[in-house]
Amino acid sequence: MTPEFGHYALVLALALALVQATVPLWGARTNDATLMGVAGSTALAQFVFVAASFAALTACYVGSDFSVLNVFQNSHSAMPLIYKFTSVWGNHEGSMLLWVLILALFGALVALFGNNLPATLKANALAVQAWIACAFYLFILLTSNPFARIAHAPAEGRDLNPILQDPGLAIHPPLLYLGYVGFSISFSFAIAALIDGKIDAAWARWVRPWTLTAWMFLTLGIAMGSYWAYYELGWGGWWFWDPVENASLMPWIAGTALLHSAVVMEKRNALKVWTILLAILTFSLSLLGTFLVRSGVLTSVHTFANDPARGVFILGILVLFIGGGFTLYAWRAPMLKQGGIFAPISREGALVFNNMFLTAACATVFVGTLYPLALEALTGDKISVGAPFFNLTFGPLFVPLLIAIPFGPLLAWKRGDLTGAAQRLIAAAALGIVALAVTFAIQRGGPVLAPFGIGLAFYVMIGALIDPVERTGLFRVPFATAMARARGLPRSAWGTAVAHFAAGMLLFGVIAESQWNAERIASMKPGDTTSVRGYELTLDGLLPRPGPNYRELVARFTVRRDGEIVNVLEPSKRTFPQRQMSTTEAAIMTRGASQLYLSLGDVGQDGSIAVRLYHKPFVLLIWFGAVVMVFGGALSLSDRRLRVGAPKPARKAALQPAE
Amino acid sequence: MTRKQRRLTLIGAGLGVLALAAALVLYALNDAIVFFNSPTDVLEKHVAPGARIRLGGLVKPGTLTRGDNLAVRFEVTDGNKSVPVTYVGVLPDLFREGQGVVTEGALDPGGTFKADSVLAKHDETYMPKEVADALKKQGHWKTEGGYGLAGSSKGAPK
Numbered sequence: 140m141t142p143e144f145g146h147y148a149l150v151l152a153l154a155l156a157l158v159q160a161t162v163p164l165w166g167a168r169t170n171d172a173t174l175m176g177v178a179g180s181t182a183l184a185q186f187v188f189v190a191a192s193f194a195a196l197t198a199c200y201v202g203s204d205f206s207v208l209n210v211f212q213n214s215h216s217a218m219p220l221i222y223k224f225t226s227v228w229g230n231h232e233g234s235m236l237l238w239v240l241i242l243a244l245f246g247a248l249v250a251l252f253g254n255n256l257p258a259t260l261k262a263n264a265l266a267v268q269a270w271i272a273c274a275f276y277l278f279i280l281l282t283s284n285p286f287a288r289i290a291h292a293p294a295e296g297r298d299l300n301p302i303l304q305d306p307g308l309a310i311h312p313p314l315l316y317l318g319y320v321g322f323s324i325s326f327s328f329a330i331a332a333l334i335d336g337k338i339d340a341a342w343a344r345w346v347r348p349w350t351l352t353a354w355m356f357l358t359l360g361i362a363m364g365s366y367w368a369y370y371e372l373g374w375g376g377w378w379f380w381d382p383v384e385n386a387s388l389m390p391w392i393a394g395t396a397l398l399h400s401a402v403v404m405e406k407r408n409a410l411k412v413w414t415i416l417l418a419i420l421t422f423s424l425s426l427l428g429t430f431l432v433r434s435g436v437l438t439s440v441h442t443f444a445n446d447p448a449r450g451v452f453i454l455g456i457l458v459l460f461i462g463g464g465f466t467l468y469a470w471r472a473p474m475l476k477q478g479g480i481f482a483p484i485s486r487e488g489a490l491v492f493n494n495m496f497l498t499a500a501c502a503t504v505f506v507g508t509l510y511p512l513a514l515e516a517l518t519g520d521k522i523s524v525g526a527p528f529f530n531l532t533f534g535p536l537f538v539p540l541l542i543a544i545p546f547g548p549l550l551a552w553k554r555g556d557l558t559g560a561a562q563r564l565i566a567a568a569a570l571g572i573v574a575l576a577v578t579f580a581i582q583r584g585g586p587v588l589a590p591f592g593i594g595l596a597f598y599v600m601i602g603a604l605i606d607p608v609e610r611t612g613l614f615r616v617p618f619a620t621a622m623a624r625a626r627g628l629p630r631s632a633w634g635t636a637v638a639h640f641a642a643g644m645l646l647f648g649v650i651a652e653s654q655w656n657a658e659r660i661a662s663m664k665p666g667d668t669t670s671v672r673g674y675e676l677t678l679d680g681l682l683p684r685p686g687p688n689y690r691e692l693v694a695r696f697t698v699r700r701d702g703e704i705v706n707v708l709e710p711s712k713r714t715f716p717q718r719q720m721s722t723t724e725a726a727i728m729t730r731g732a733s734q735l736y737l738s739l740g741d742v743g744q745d746g747s748i749a750v751r752l753y754h755k756p757f758v759l760l761i762w763f764g765a766v767v768m769v770f771g772g773a774l775s776l777s778d779r780r781l782r783v784g785a786p787k788p789a790r791k792a793a794l795q796p797a798e
Numbered sequence: 799m800t801r802k803q804r805r806l807t808l809i810g811a812g813l814g815v816l817a818l819a820a821a822l823v824l825y826a827l828n829d830a831i832v833f834f835n836s837p838t839d840v841l842e843k844h845v846a847p848g849a850r851i852r853l854g855g856l857v858k859p860g861t862l863t864r865g866d867n868l869a870v871r872f873e874v875t876d877g878n879k880s881v882p883v884t885y886v887g888v889l890p891d892l893f894r895e896g897q898g899v900v901t902e903g904a905l906d907p908g909g910t911f912k913a914d915s916v917l918a919k920h921d922e923t924y925m926p927k928e929v930a931d932a933l934k935k936q937g938h939w940k941t942e943g944g945y946g947l948a949g950s951s952k953g954a955p956k
Binding site for chain 2: 722
């Protein structure tokens with residue numbers, strides 16, 4: 140019964156979405172408050188039904204109901220309980236259900252917390268949200284039904300892909316989807332504004348918190364995915380410029396640009412047309428990401444099944460929404476009123492600079508990701524575009540952006556003083572140069588790129604702190620006064636400083652890991668010792684160990700430094716009999732922000748085992764950087780002006796009926 | 799500056815950045831991309847030694863030999879031709895004889911492919927798409943296990 144209940148709930152959610160997609164729109168046209176009010180209740184009800192559907196699928200997984208095809212293909216009764224939960228979205232059908240669940244969640248949140256929105260904007264935005272929902276409900280129901288049954292239920296399931304049997308699966312996809320799908324709100328608001336034909340600073344003030352929330356989740360989702368790949372795949376890489384990674388990076392870059400241009404719109408009522416375009420673009424890239432990952436045009440661990448019908452269907456959704464969005468934009472955007480003007484050297488100018496470079500960087504990732512697909516379709520040549528391409532394109536475009544980061548907050552709105560800002564950044568630049576020189580001296584003949592990268596990272600970090608330091612008067616006024624001023628500083632100013640500081644941290648981690656990574660590959664027998672950067676590792680022995688649904692071969696290593704035992708590491712290789720697959724479980728030792736990374740290869744005929752050993756200096760800063768960046772976002776989100784909400788025009792408000 | 803001039807400045811700057819991005823992309827596309835080849839492609843197109851390429855196909859059963867210090871040698875075949883490959887390092891978890899593999903590296907003058915990275919598939923039902931296509935082209939695309947290799951090593955360079 141449970142699967143049928145879930146299926147039925149999903150059909151009802153589609154019916155509700157159809158109502159939500161049409162009635163409020165009509166209400167907004169005729170200015171009928173009752174019809175517009177339908178949007179809120181249907182959005183909430185939709186969420187309830189999708190959640191029920193999702194709960195039903197979860198119940199099938201937890202109860203190991205192998206009469207459901209999806210459960211049979213992706214679960215096993217001996218799997219630990221947490222993986223029974225997470226395997227709900229560890230497959231194509233279930234992950235699409237999670238996608239619509241989060242879409243419905245955001246719709247419900249707008250319905251709940253959007254009470255201070257103008258009624259027509261809210262109605263239109265929720266209607267657009269429902270169009271997206273309809274498309275994806277139809278996609279699930281017609282091509283990817285997670286509740287399909289098998290006539291004769293098998294006794295045992297086929298198990299989840301062992302690579303996915305990891306706590307990472309519990310965190311990475313939901314976070315990533317909260318980000319991807321969260322951008323649908325900016326999209327819906329942009330389309331609603333175009334339908335309405337009017338847009339103002341208040342619009343940006345409503346949209347910015349949603350964009351910021353989605354961006355924060357996407358940042359965490361990408362960082363989590365990167366760390367997962369790092370420890371699970373066993374070769375210590377944290378970013379491969381794989382198309383599926385790029386698929387999530389593109390909306391992230393566009394979203395970052397959107398966050399910054401929305402600031403200009405909110406504060407100065409300028410860049411309206413551009414901000415709307417970015418909002419449409421960001422969600423379009425999210426949809427493109429969904430298409431790339433879910434349609435089967437790319438093969439990766441993220442691609443669960445290759446059914447051409449699905450690819451065509453998602454492509455249809457993609458064309459409909461992106462094409463429709465841009466057509467509406469081309470038609471309506473010229474009618475939007477122009478906003479405030481500003482000199483090229485100003486805070487606005489700096490944010491435009493940011494947007495130009497971010498968009499260009501995003502475009503290079505786009506080309507690098509789609510060019511191979513296009514070339515193969517046109518000429519049949521198969522190419523791979525990897526790290527060298529992106530290092531040559533994405534890298535150089537990010538350098539001016541990073542140099543410009545500290546300038547932005549120091550320039551005044553409307554008309555800024557570039558020389559003045561540069562003078563205030565002298566301390567940061569000087570420290571950057573010192574860091575460069577010190578790095579150069581320490582590494583003596585190491586990679587040339589490293590000192591410049593580290594210098595730039597220090598400049599960005601210190602530069603980010605200049606603004607709050609100056610505004611609180613730290614080092615100039617008594618400490619207590621500075622602290623009092625620090626409390627009085629808007630949270631968004633702190634958020635900016637923290638997030639920009641984090642960009643420097645991330646850069647530091649990336650440069651240090653990529654330039655100073657040390658690697659040893661060895662074939663070892665028990666008793667053998669190998670070493671990297673002063674750490675000596677002795678293989679004590681190999682021992683088999685049983686697991687719940689796998690067998691594992693554990694290698695025990697003693698780690699010594701200067702003769703003293705510092706740790707015992709136990710990397711292993713797991714074999715999953717159900718799928719005849721094996722995975723490598725790396726052992727990682729953290730020292731400060733650096734890590735020693737140890738993973739196993741094959742066992743040879745003579746009893747020796749292949750071992751990969753890496754020393755990765757400051758590698759943790761990559762993910763810490765992302766987390767701190769999100770913390771900056773959270774600070775900004777808690778700013779008073781966003782909590783209090785945008786003021787609404789008094790006269791209009793009086794005309795609205797009580798809700 | 800008038801509003802129009804300001805807007806032209808912005809548009810000009812935007813186009814400048816885009817032109818820079820386009821120049822970088824064109825340069826990188828000439829320089830930093832790697833073509834995928836099947837063993838038949840390698841032998842028929844006379845890929846120049848030293849040129850960086852990807853070579854993909856199936857690991858020919860019975861050809862995998864392990865040397866000292868993690869050196870391995872195997873042949874990659876598409877059922878029609880095969881190319882010997884050498885590699886030093888740890889092979890991926892799912893590297894097996896008779897299974898799909900993609901290697902990246904360059905040919906040496908003797909016709910042996912020196913790989914510096916070896917990619918295998920992610921799970922047991924997954925076949926690298928390029929490999930699947932290359933096998934289909936050679937008419938050797940069959941379901942798992944039904945793959946015949948008789949006579950396929952003919953013409954393989956030594």
